[in-house]
Amino acid sequence: MPDTKKTGWERFVVHLLSRIDYVAPVNKNRPQREGTMWADGWRKASKDNQHFGRFCLVTCLRKQMKALKFNPDNQKACLLKAEEWILAKLRSFAPVVHNNYHRLLTINQYPSMNHTKYGKPYTSSNFALFLTFTMFDFHNTPHVDHDVNEWTLVGWIPIFHPENSDNPQILADKGFNMIGGQFSFRDFQVYLDLNKTLGVTLCVFRSQADIYNKYGINFEYNHLTLAYPHPTNASKYLPLMLGNLEKLPRVLFVFPPPLSFNLVYQLVKKQPVAASAGQPSPSIEQHPEPSNQATRLSPDLPGAVTHTIADYLNFIGCDATEVVELSVTLKNNGFKSDKRFGSSNLENKGFLDLGVALGVILGLRDNVMNFNKHLNGI
Numbered sequence: 053m054p055d056t057k058k059t060g061w062e063r064f065v066v067h068l069l070s071r072i073d074y075v076a077p078v079n080k081n082r083p084q085r086e087g088t089m090w091a092d093g094w095r096k097a098s099k100d101n102q103h104f105g106r107f108c109l110v111t112c113l114r115k116q117m118k119a120l121k122f123n124p125d126n127q128k129a130c131l132l133k134a135e136e137w138i139l140a141k142l143r144s145f146a147p148v149v150h151n152n153y154h155r156l157l158t159i160n161q162y163p164s165m166n167h168t169k170y171g172k173p174y175t176s177s178n179f180a181l182f183l184t185f186t187m188f189d190f191h192n193t194p195h196v197d198h199d200v201n202e203w204t205l206v207g208w209i210p211i212f213h214p215e216n217s218d219n220p221q222i223l224a225d226k227g228f229n230m231i232g233g234q235f236s237f238r239d240f241q242v243y244l245d246l247n248k249t250l251g252v253t254l255c256v257f258r259s260q261a262d263i264y265n266k267y268g269i270n271f272e273y274n275h276l277t278l279a280y281p282h283p284t285n286a287s288k289y290l291p292l293m294l295g296n297l298e299k300l301p302r303v304l305f306v307f308p309p310p311l312s313f314n315l316v317y318q319l320v321k322k323q324p325v326a327a328s329a330g331q332p333s334p335s336i337e338q339h340p341e342p343s344n345q346a347t348r349l350s351p352d353l354p355g356a357v358t359h360t361i362a363d364y365l366n367f368i369g370c371d372a373t374e375v376v377e378l379s380v381t382l383k384n385n386g387f388k389s390d391k392r393f394g395s396s397n398l399e400n401k402g403f404l405d406l407g408v409a410l411g412v413i414l415g416l417r418d419n420v421m422n423f424n425k426h427l428n429g430i
């Protein structure tokens with residue numbers, strides 16, 4: 053595809069791919085479990101030998117870039133164009149968020165993403181200190197972000213399958229094997245199926261912990277990446293359809309978190325045991341939310357939902373493998389409720405003898421009250 057025929061989003065994607073040659077992957081992201089993340093702009097990153105995951109290899113991407121004859125000969129100009137482009141998109145659907153970004157950047161005298169030297173004068177297009185981008189099965193465990201910004205802009209951009217020579221364009225509209233992803237904050241959680249929702253998807257999230265502190269609710273885990281897509285039902289997720297995307301920014305400005313939306317959730321059905329791992333997304337059934345307005349989420353009623361040891365392990369930040377293994381170990385030793393970890397009769401040595409890591413032990417014993425507050429929405 054000639055460079056002159058690339059759309060704005062295609063130019064933006066090519067810019068991000070070109071930055072891989074200039075920006076090292078982030079290798080000190082503690083919650084990260086899979087995939088690779090780059091932080092472009094004024095944020096430190098160290099070079100290492102991380103790979104991209106199972107979707108494709110970086111060599112395939114670079115070959116495709118060469119086939120498209122992209123030559124990033126002026127990185128400063130590329131950074132300026134990239135920031136202006138994403139800025140225009142943010143202004144178009146969430147102008148209040150854009151103004152918030154720009155104000156915090158200039159008030160705190162942070163350098164903009166396209167500033168190649170600290171202290172450069174600001175323009176109306178400056179709004180971001182840096183951006184991060186990921187590819188191919190990126191997965192974080194639940195964690196807390198301490199960003200200055202009160203909002204986070206998230207985008208899903210389906211790009212070409214590098215092994216599909218019949219589709220040389222950059223933005224994918226067919227012949228790709230991605231199934232999408234999930235991204236969640238304390239406000240709400242979303243899931244995107246790229247086999248059903250073609251094109252680029254943007255969404256804004258409240259992200260600053262002080263917001264939740266101001267409202268007097270639990271903000272310990274305000275940023276949950278790839279966690280359960282529904283706050284109280286692990287089998288439900290929210291597809292990012294056009295109608296939902298139009299509602300989310302408007303609702304977020306009006307109602308304090310936590311929120312429940314008048315959106316159509318979908319319920320994941322269990323796959324047959326013999327189903328292959330390569331099959332597409334699980335079948336779903338529609339599950340509309342009952343209310344017609346955004347309302348506060350109510351805590352689970354006593355006896356309505358059983359909160360398992362696995363739920364507690366997820367809450368304290370254990371990864372999927374740890375949750376499975378520790379659930380069995382703890383249940384076999386009589387720990388069927390999180391409340392038992394608050395007993396003053398427990399000693400670390402007993403857990404160590406069971407093969408539980410000291411860090412996990414401290415998490416189990418120190419978070420009983422926090423987990424109870426989390427379940428009750430406080």
